[in-house]
Structures are given as C-alpha cells and as structure tokens.
Amino acid sequence: MATVAQPVTIGRRLRRWEGLPYALILPTVAYLGLFFAWPMVQAFGLAFRVNNDWTLAPFRTMVHDTNFRPALTFTLLLVVVIVPLQFVLALVMALIANSKLHGRGVFLAIFILPLAISDLAAGLVWQAILTERGYLNTFLTKVGILDHEYIWLDPTKPRNLVIAVVVAELWRSTAFVMVIFLAGLQGIPQEYTEAAEVFGAGFFQRVRQIILPMLKPSIQVALLFRIIFAFEAFAVIIAITGRAKTTLATEAWRWQAEYFDSHVAAAYSALILVLSLVAAGIVIFLFRTPKAQMMR
Numbered sequence: 001m002a003t004v005a006q007p008v009t010i011g012r013r014l015r016r017w018e019g020l021p022y023a024l025i026l027p028t029v030a031y032l033g034l035f036f037a038w039p040m041v042q043a044f045g046l047a048f049r050v051n052n053d054w055t056l057a058p059f060r061t062m063v064h065d066t067n068f069r070p071a072l073t074f075t076l077l078l079v080v081v082i083v084p085l086q087f088v089l090a091l092v093m094a095l096i097a098n099s100k101l102h103g104r105g106v107f108l109a110i111f112i113l114p115l116a117i118s119d120l121a122a123g124l125v126w127q128a129i130l131t132e133r134g135y136l137n138t139f140l141t142k143v144g145i146l147d148h149e150y151i152w153l154d155p156t157k158p159r160n161l162v163i164a165v166v167v168a169e170l171w172r173s174t175a176f177v178m179v180i181f182l183a184g185l186q187g188i189p190q191e192y193t194e195a196a197e198v199f200g201a202g203f204f205q206r207v208r209q210i211i212l213p214m215l216k217p218s219i220q221v222a223l224l225f226r227i228i229f230a231f232e233a234f235a236v237i238i239a240i241t242g243r244a245k246t247t248l249a250t251e252a253w254r255w256q257a258e259y260f261d262s263h264v265a266a267a268y269s270a271l272i273l274v275l276s277l278v279a280a281g282i283v284i285f286l287f288r289t290p291k292a293q294m295m296r
Helices: 003-016 022-023 028-050 057-063 067-098 103-116 121-131 133-143 160-185 192-197 203-214 216-231 235-241 248-257 262-286 292-294
Strands: none
Touching: 003 103, 022 028, 028 262, 057 160, 057 262, 067 103, 067 160, 067 216, 103 121, 121 133, 121 160, 121 235, 160 216, 160 235, 192 203, 192 292, 216 262, 248 262
C-alpha cells in the first residue's frame, strides 16, 4: 500500500506547486502594470482627449509644428545609422571578450565601463571633448595635426553634429548590446566551432555560418532594446547640440516642460511608441528563430 500511495502523494505535491511560477511573477506584472501600462493608457488619453472631448487636435498641432519634421528626420537618421554600427561593434567586442585571448578580462572591463555613466553625463563628457577648447583640439594642436582649434560642434554644419551624436551614442550604449551578445555566445557549445575549425572553416566562415545563426535570439533581443532606446534618445543630443538638433523625445519634453501642453507632448509620445512597435515588429520578423517560423 505504501508503494502505491507514494506516487499519489508526490503527484499531489507537484500539483500543489504548479501555480507557484505564476505567483512569483505577480510582483513583476503588478509593477509593469502600475508604472508602464497605466501611464501609457493615460498618455494616450491625453493625446486623444482635450477638455473631455475626443479629438485629433494635438496630433494636428504636432504635425504642423515647425520642429516636427526635423525631429522626425533626425530621430530616424539616428536609428538607421547607430543601430547597424552598434551591431557590428558589439559583435566584435563580444567575440573578443569571449575569445581565448590573454587579458580578455581587461578588455571586458574597458568595454563595460561606459555602462556606469548616465546619458546626460556621457553627453557632457563628449561635449567637453569636442568643444573649441576641448580635449580633442588640445591634443591635435599639441601633436601638430591642427594649426588652430577646429569647431567640431558647429551648428552651421549639421553633418558634424550628427557624427558627434553618433560617436557619443556608440561609446555610451554599445556595451549594452555587447553584454547581450556575450551572454548568447557563452550559450553556444564550443564543440560546434571546434568541429568547424577541424574541417577547415576560417574565422569569418565560423562567424557567418555557425555563430550568427545560433546567436539569432540574442540578436533579436539586443536589436529590440537598442531600437527602442534609439527612439528615446534625448539627453545626449541636448548636451552635445543644444537646440541645434532635436528628436521626437526632445520635442515631447519641450512641449511638456516649456510650453506646458501635455496633450501635444502625449501625441509625440504616442508617435514614438507607434514607431517603436513598428520597428520591433520588423526586427521580430527578420530575426525569427526556426522554432518561431515553424509555429506560424
């Protein structure tokens, strides 16, 4: 009788703990609902309702705003330029940190260091480097490359401002993508790459035919996060360019903090959300795993 009752008792205990995973995620769900979902609903309410009337007036004001088109163009330009560059740099950094090179721990520490710096602090650092009497001009004049100070942050030269923002963003946030790639690389069994090396596959062949396909879930996650953060770029642009360049997030802040119009600010926020969702959908479609393709 004991041998029969024992499996029954174990089964009851297992059924008792079946709901535990759902109970464990309840605090996270509550946090996301309270601080993300509910504010998002409130923001959409501000964007579509003025004086308790449903209207598209905030969106019309946003579209006819003189800064709307430059903000949209510059935001999309940052996404198109920064994300591919960060993908390549982060992959190279992750491969170095995951390699068998001597001193790779030092490289990893150097790569991760910018993660400890906030967006605004990073923007101020690069603003100090690129100003007329900044560190870059001081160094270049001392070594004889420049005869006089060069104005890197010249408002009349938009290309220079774009390059400055891209460099600052690459320095600040590439490490975030690198950490995700590194976690994915460490989950790839070394037997695959070692077997490919035995059969004569070169480094780039192993990366293209083995590492990248198996790294696809990590690439998907990294690109999702990075594209969303790119659409929200704000502090670095303010610190480096001032008012010479603007983004959608900057305009949302400006309409709220300077013009005190929460409705138009919410319209900008809603546009950022829609663009982020569209970009996220494209990334999910392009970087589907074989399992996800079979589920369609």
